[in-house]
Amino acid sequence: LYNSFHLSDYLGRCRETIDTALVDLFDQVDQNRRIVAAMRYAVMGNGKRLRPILCFAAAEAVNGSSGDAILPAIALELIHTYSLIHDDLPAMDNDSLRRGNPTCHIAFDEATAILAGDALLTLAFEIITDPAFSAPAPEMRLGAVRIIAQAAGYQGMVEGQMRDILAEGRRLSIDALKSSHALKTGALIRAAVETGATLAGGSPHQVKQLRQYADDIGLAFQVTDDILNVEGDPDRMGKAVGTDADRQKNTYPALLGLDASKTLANTLVSHALSSLDIFDHSADPLRAIATYIIERKR
Ligand code: IPE
Ligand code: IPE
Ligand code: MG
Ligand code: MG
Numbered sequence: 392l393y394n395s396f397h398l399s400d401y402l403g404r405c406r407e408t409i410d411t412a413l414v415d416l417f418d419q420v421d422q423n424r425r426i427v428a429a430m431r432y433a434v435m436g437n438g439k440r441l442r443p444i445l446c447f448a449a450a451e452a453v454n455g456s457s458g459d460a461i462l463p464a465i466a467l468e469l470i471h472t473y474s475l476i477h478d479d480l481p482a483m484d485n486d487s488l489r490r491g492n493p494t495c496h497i498a499f500d501e502a503t504a505i506l507a508g509d510a511l512l513t514l515a516f517e518i519i520t521d522p523a524f525s526a527p528a529p530e531m532r533l534g535a536v537r538i539i540a541q542a543a544g545y546q547g548m549v550e551g552q553m554r555d556i557l558a559e560g561r562r563l564s565i566d567a568l569k570s571s572h573a574l575k576t577g578a579l580i581r582a583a584v585e586t587g588a589t590l591a592g593g594s595p596h597q598v599k600q601l602r603q604y605a606d607d608i609g610l611a612f613q614v615t616d617d618i619l620n621v622e623g624d625p626d627r628m629g630k631a632v633g634t635d636a637d638r639q640k641n642t643y644p645a646l647l648g649l650d651a652s653k654t655l656a657n658t659l660v661s662h663a664l665s666s667l668d669i670f671d672h673s674a675d676p677l678r679a680i681a682t683y684i685i686e687r688k689r
Pocket of ligand 4: 484486
């Protein structure tokens, strides 16, 4: 479809940028400290880096560059990794494999995993406000801090995780499931797109369209995560499958079945693409990422 655009090259380049930034970050601190080792262990696993990639692609859609979005990109990957560490804890989903490795609480211990999550969350805000970077301007960063804090906290990801846990073993309505997904997964994805676009100077209209795009792909992303939990290959995914059913989680496949879930994911991506109609080729990365989100095998 986007024949002039090679998604796998693009994803590879973005991942290299973000992984280099993350390695540099951890190289600056004492590796021998247990807390640093646990933080690094979780971050350096084989993550897809989707949120940073979306941050870069959103900056490019408004004719900025990935450099405009590097600070929120790193911050969001740190926050996302913290959310995974805590999501896997025995008190939450109790998983033992993540990003192809034993989960943080298995490789270290529960107390260390809890603290590593706490430390990654706070480090995110330390990075985004780091005066060593000369750009973006402080007022722009303040806006990004607020978007990310709201998306991560009790009105966003944390609320979604709370609803996910509260709903174990009882059946949610489709609308309730949709809002739970929009919070636990959609909020950080939207923050990635929104901060990338705003820091690169996107207009209010552009940012509005990009938010709609993000909300659709955010939901499609979680629907696909739930589909992969039913029929994915655990070796490729680097995490266990069948766990949602074991824990009586509310998921689209559980409520609607696999076929209807796949149809929904497709519809969401079509809708996401239509939100990008106001953009020219600058939004091709975002277009290709939308399709990748539902076709991915990991
Ligand atoms: C998994 O996120 C958790 C969800 C929010 C669905 P990813 O699938 O982006 O995980 P990594 O970062 O690639 O490990
Ligand atoms: C994870 O959702 C959402 C967050 C970590 C915020 P899931 O529990 O469905 O994700 P996986 O399947 O463990 O990656
Ligand atoms: Mg969970
Ligand atoms: Mg989980």
